[in-house]
Amino acid sequence: MALRKGDGVKIFLGLWIAAVxxxxxxxxxxxxxxxxxxxxxxxxxxxxxxxxxAFCLSAIYSIIYLWKRTPNSDAAAVAAAEVGMxxxxxxxxxxxxxxxxxxxxxxxxxxxxxxxxxxxLIYAAYFALRSSVDDSERRRRLAAxxxxxxxxxxxxxxxxxxxxxxxxxxxxxAFLQGxxxxxxxxxxxxxxxxxxxxxVIELKSLTKxxxxxxxxxxxxxxxxxxxxxxxxxxxxxGKPADRPEFPGQQFRMVLLEADPTAGTVRxxxxxxxxxxxxxSRTLWVFLASNLGFLGLAYWLYHIRxxxxxxxxxxxPGEMTI
Amino acid sequence: xTILLDAGVAIYVAMTTALIVWVGVFLFLLRIDHATxxxxxxxxxxxxxxDATPPRATIISNxxxxx
Numbered sequence: 241m242a243l244r245k246g247d248g249v250k251i252f253l254g255l256w257i258a259a260v261x262x263x264x265x266x267x268x269x270x271x272x273x274x275x276x277x278x279x280x281x282x283x284x285x286x287x288x289x290x291x292x293x294a295f296c297l298s299a300i301y302s303i304i305y306l307w308k309r310t311p312n313s314d315a316a317a318v319a320a321a322e323v324g325m326x327x328x329x330x331x332x333x334x335x336x337x338x339x340x341x342x343x344x345x346x347x348x349x350x351x352x353x354x355x356x357x358x359x360x361l362i363y364a365a366y367f368a369l370r371s372s373v374d375d376s377e378r379r380r381r382l383a384a385x386x387x388x389x390x391x392x393x394x395x396x397x398x399x400x401x402x403x404x405x406x407x408x409x410x411x412x413x414a415f416l417q418g419x420x421x422x423x424x425x426x427x428x429x430x431x432x433x434x435x436x437x438x439x440v441i442e443l444k445s446l447t448k449x450x451x452x453x454x455x456x457x458x459x460x461x462x463x464x465x466x467x468x469x470x471x472x473x474x475x476x477x478g479k480p481a482d483r484p485e486f487p488g489q490q491f492r493m494v495l496l497e498a499d500p501t502a503g504t505v506r507x508x509x510x511x512x513x514x515x516x517x518x519x520s521r522t523l524w525v526f527l528a529s530n531l532g533f534l535g536l537a538y539w540l541y542h543i544r545x546x547x548x549x550x551x552x553x554x555x556p557g558e559m560t561i
Numbered sequence: 562x563t564i565l566l567d568a569g570v571a572i573y574v575a576m577t578t579a580l581i582v583w584v585g586v587f588l589f590l591l592r593i594d595h596a597t598x599x600x601x602x603x604x605x606x607x608x609x610x611x612d613a614t615p616p617r618a619t620i621i622s623n624x625x626x627x628x
Binding site: 264549 | 572573576591
């Protein structure tokens with residue numbers, strides 16, 4: 241295969257992603273609690289972020305189409321949505337593999353897993369809509385309007401919905417400075433029972449010795465399987481000390497605050513991977529991965545857009561996708 | 562085959578597999594990219610040749626011919 245003018249950038253991109261793959265396995269250190277499975281985050285999170293960018297680009301071209309009615313804008317919207325869909329599937333698959341290794345199941349209806357599934361279905365409906373309308377002008381117009389609505393739901397599904405939940409297995413605090421993982425509050429005199437993720441927890445007792453505050457909490461996993469008593473603690477400085485593991489899972493319970501006189505505590509789930517990016521090597525490889533996958537997405541988008549435009553030129557109005 | 566799953570070797574096996582898959586995907590994309598560029602270029606050339614200056618005819622009315 242002979243190289244051409246302009247291939248330099250593509251070969252650079254190829255080498256860049258190859259370097260990211262190499263670094264992901266051999267440069268990034270193992271993270272305690274995740275083992276080698278933690279390395280998949282270097283691919284999983286950037287791919288999920290680029291999904292957002294691709295769907296936004298698609299919506300922008302849909303707006304341009306509705307404004308100027310140029311079929312090329314519609315082709316660009318389709319190309320971007322297809323790349324977004326591909327990346328969204330890739331993010332879901334890599335996430336499921338990670339979940340199987342770290343949390344013990346491919347799918348556990350975590351808020352973020354559920355919201356990305358809904359997003360996939362919304363964009364699958366976009367393509368279904370396109371293929372169900374024969375008249376090309378009508379198809380483009382309907383699809384453009386639908387695409388804009390789909391893009392409006394995306395920030396809610398990806399950024400808001402998972403954070404509304406009391407807790408999620410996804411470590412929200414790992415990547416966004418200032419993001420909140422507040423956990424849930426329990427009280428010996430008031431609300432003793434609460435839901436943390438899909439686990440029911442009940443505060444049984446709260447004791448304080450000189451250097452340690454101990455909360456005794458009963459946890460019931462979904463379906464009332466694995467009822468266990470966990471005893472997370474705070475040290476004398478008010479920082480989490482013992483972080484016991486939930487039964488049969490690899491995530492932990494952390495005691496964030498405790499007030500023995502009032503009998504109240506605030507507890508949370510801590511997924512392995514929280515503060516993952518505090519390691520500088522991990523951070524740089526993660527940033528490089530973001531750039532690499534963004535470049536790859538743009539390349540895919542460019543190829544697909546060119547194909548759709550060629551199709552449009554050859555058979556105007558017959559672009560079926 | 563079990564030697565490939567040993568703790569010290571598995572990570573190199575995983576990396577090599579990922580790199581081979583990526584090289585395959587990259588070469589596939591490069592081929593598609595080249596083919597797409599070729600088709601787009603040929604189509605543009607064909608469009609330009611069919612859009613060449615159309616033949617012109619000047620209609621001269623009898624009155625203006627007499628003048």
